[in-house]
Amino acid sequence: MEAVFLALVLMLSIFLGFELISKVPATLHTPLMSGANAISGITLVGALTSAGAGNEMVATWLGAVAVAFATINVVGGYMVTNRMLSMFKKKEVPSKAGGGS
Amino acid sequence: MSLSLELINVWYIVAAGLFIYGLKGLGSPATAVRGNLLSAIGMFIAVVVTLFSKGIVQFEWIMAAVLVGAIIGAVAAQRVAMTNMPEMVALFNGSGGIASLLVGWAALYNSGNTTFTHITILLSILIGGVTFSGSLVAWGKLAEVMSSRAIVFGAQRVVNALILITLVGCGVMFSLEPSLTSPYLYAVIALSLVFGVMVVIPIGGADMPVVISLLNSYSGLAACAAGFAINNNILIVAGSLVGAAGMILTNIMCKAMNRSLANVLFSGFGAVKTATKVEGEVKPIVPEDAFLILEAASSVTFVPGYGMAVAQAQHVVRELGELLEANGTEVTYAIHPVAGRMPGHMNVLLAEANVPYDQLVEMDDINPRIENVDVAVVIGANDVVNPAARHDENSPIYGMPIINVDYARTVFVLKRSMAAGFSGVDNPLFFGDNTRMLFGDAKASISSVIAEFKR
Numbered sequence: 303m304e305a306v307f308l309a310l311v312l313m314l315s316i317f318l319g320f321e322l323i324s325k326v327p328a329t330l331h332t333p334l335m336s337g338a339n340a341i342s343g344i345t346l347v348g349a350l351t352s353a354g355a356g357n358e359m360v361a362t363w364l365g366a367v368a369v370a371f372a373t374i375n376v377v378g379g380y381m382v383t384n385r386m387l388s389m390f391k392k393k394e395v396p397s398k399a400g401g402g403s
Numbered sequence: 404m405s406l407s408l409e410l411i412n413v414w415y416i417v418a419a420g421l422f423i424y425g426l427k428g429l430g431s432p433a434t435a436v437r438g439n440l441l442s443a444i445g446m447f448i449a450v451v452v453t454l455f456s457k458g459i460v461q462f463e464w465i466m467a468a469v470l471v472g473a474i475i476g477a478v479a480a481q482r483v484a485m486t487n488m489p490e491m492v493a494l495f496n497g498s499g500g501i502a503s504l505l506v507g508w509a510a511l512y513n514s515g516n517t518t519f520t521h522i523t524i525l526l527s528i529l530i531g532g533v534t535f536s537g538s539l540v541a542w543g544k545l546a547e548v549m550s551s552r553a554i555v556f557g558a559q560r561v562v563n564a565l566i567l568i569t570l571v572g573c574g575v576m577f578s579l580e581p582s583l584t585s586p587y588l589y590a591v592i593a594l595s596l597v598f599g600v601m602v603v604i605p606i607g608g609a610d611m612p613v614v615i616s617l618l619n620s621y622s623g624l625a626a627c628a629a630g631f632a633i634n635n636n637i638l639i640v641a642g643s644l645v646g647a648a649g650m651i652l653t654n655i656m657c658k659a660m661n662r663s664l665a666n667v668l669f670s671g672f673g674a675v676k677t678a679t680k681v682e683g684e685v686k687p688i689v690p691e692d693a694f695l696i697l698e699a700a701s702s703v704t705f706v707p708g709y710g711m712a713v714a715q716a717q718h719v720v721r722e723l724g725e726l727l728e729a730n731g732t733e734v735t736y737a738i739h740p741v742a743g744r745m746p747g748h749m750n751v752l753l754a755e756a757n758v759p760y761d762q763l764v765e766m767d768d769i770n771p772r773i774e775n776v777d778v779a780v781v782i783g784a785n786d787v788v789n790p791a792a793r794h795d796e797n798s799p800i801y802g803m804p805i806i807n808v809d810y811a812r813t814v815f816v817l818k819r820s821m822a823a824g825f826s827g828v829d830n831p832l833f834f835g836d837n838t839r840m841l842f843g844d845a846k847a848s849i850s851s852v853i854a855e856f857k858r
Contacts, residue, residue, distance in 0.1 A: 319647025331747030352509035354459035361512035368505035373472025381480035
């Protein structure tokens with residue numbers, strides 16, 4: 303039963319994902335990808351439960367290394383996405399434009 | 404203090420909602436920054452409530468690992484140049500992949516695993532491993548640590564099929580008799596890593612945007628599989644959202660090249676056909692004359708390709724664009740879906756150079772009105788403006804939708820010299836009656852035109 307329920311969650315999420323992403327304009331594909339990539343760092347949650355469960359030492363280490371990698375994915379992913387997105391600006395008022403170099 | 408499983412799951416639903424709402428926000432430049440922030444808040448919530456769950460009893464390793472990961476991630480995100488974004492995303496995909504592999508592996512140490520759990524553990528190891536090693540190869544190709552060309556050898560498909568069969572075989576053997584030290588477990592881990600390398604090496608050159616999208620999708624699916632392995636809803640939801648997102652981008656990239664995914668995955672680009680050689684005479688132009696034409700133009704479209712980024716010309720291009728606008732010219736930047744080395748790469752580079760996003764137009768928007776464009780300026784793009792894609796059935800890019808710059812009244816092609824482009828196809832655009840070649844470094848050429856403007 304549990305497996306069936308999880309499969310249902312899986313199916314609905316995939317449909318939702320398709321629905322959400324197909325509307326994103328091409329201009330934002332790179333930040334979309336790095337933003338989605340940051341979300342895939344959710345595996346961090348799984349890594350935390352492995353690293354902190356107080357299981358055998360090997361499991362803890364595997365979990366800890368997973369935590370480190372997943373954190374790189376999450377922190378790096380969100381920060382770089384934010385950095386990219388904050389560069390996208392609408393047309394500015396011509397105060398700065400005429401300056402040149 | 405610890406939270407009950409029910410309460411944690413409620414918070415996971417909140418986090419999932421924030422991911423969904425955040426992804427929706429990424430759909431428009433005006434809401435994207437906020438969308439990303441919401442998604443980050445969702446992640447923060449998910450992590451914090453997990454730390455408060457009953458299952459977590461020791462924190463030293465977690466704290467150390469989070470600290471190390473956060474520092475590496477933050478420094479990398481701050482330092483990376485926008486031109487190197489594809490490499491960065493490849494590496495981030497890879498870290499997500501290896502994390503899922505390790506989570507799956509560590510889940511074997513949980514008690515009370517069923518056969519279904521063991522299968523999902525194997526899947527998270529497999530997908531995680533393929534994502535990890537595949538991403539490293541993609542990184543190597545993008546960073547030009549290794550040859551960016553497709554690596555194809557005779558019995559490739561046979562070898563790949565054998566690897567896959569052995570993988571499945573080892574997986575079945577492991578599931579029949581699961582044990583922490585089973586040799587089949589190590590075989591599955593090793594073969595997954597090998598398989599990741601094998602699936603990415605035959606893809607190269609112009610197909611890199613597809614690979615990046617695909618690996619992005621895999622990193623989500625790996626997290627999803629890990630979610631099944633440890634019975635965690637948020638991993639399944641978030642992982643499959645990302646998996647779907649990556650799939651859509653992959654599909655868009657494939658369509659933009661008029662190729663099926665299978666074709667991208669299994670045949671090295673350019674290995675099949677050779678284009679009909681076009682012969683003709685190129686008509687060079689000097690910056691002084693280019694300036695005169697641009698000054699008289701009422702609409703100008705820049706068509707950038709990765710060559711623009713290589714020449715670091717985006718800032719001078721923006722400056723020329725501003726001068727033209729000040730001169731009363733309508734300026735747009737037409738961007739092909741596969742220009743650059745990952746989807747949307749050119750847009751980011753132009754945004755970094757302060758080009759307002761409302762001037763960035765998509766191929767399908769510019770093509771219907773390209774006849775009314777006075778001057779199309781092609782900078783460092785080749786395949787995406789190659790008219791052979793429309794009429795030369797022998798061309799490897801035949802059928803790929805292109806930006807029809809040759810229909811514009813005048814085309815300027817900025818090119819270092821006459822050499823075949825990225826995928827080695829000859830481009831009849833260079834010989835067009837309305838084409839003028841502006842030879843030299845793109846940045847230097849544009850700067851000379853700007854100098855004329857300021858005279």
